[in-house]
């Protein structure tokens with residue numbers, strides 16, 4: 001039994017279903033620039049990360065485990081610096097990066113769908129040389 005799932009969390013699956021329903025097709029965890037976003041739109045160069053509240057330290061929901069406190073503190077620090085590095089690398093390579101907390105997806109999947117859709121459609125409209133941020 002796993003207390004905290006890292007992949008295929010419910011909000012992520014929900015987001016995938018909702019994107020699929022409006023006709024957006026993506027690759028799952030394709031490796032790009034030494035990272036593996038949850039969803040990748042290769043042609044549009046849009047990368048989507050759904051960050052788990054526990055693994056990435058959501059300000060609203062993260063609470064540090066009492067047992068093995070140092071291990072978890074280091075783990076969180078590592079995850080966060082990797083997150084920043086991944087975003088920097090992708091943006092430097094002209095990718096659009098959409099990062100959302102899993103709780104935001106759970107709370108309002110439609111809003112996340114809108115963000116992803118905007119990024120993908122903008123890229124289709126103005127091409128990859130357009131603005132590299134959303």
Ligand SMILES: [Zn+2]
Nearest residue numbers: 053058061103
């Ligand atoms: Zn959260």
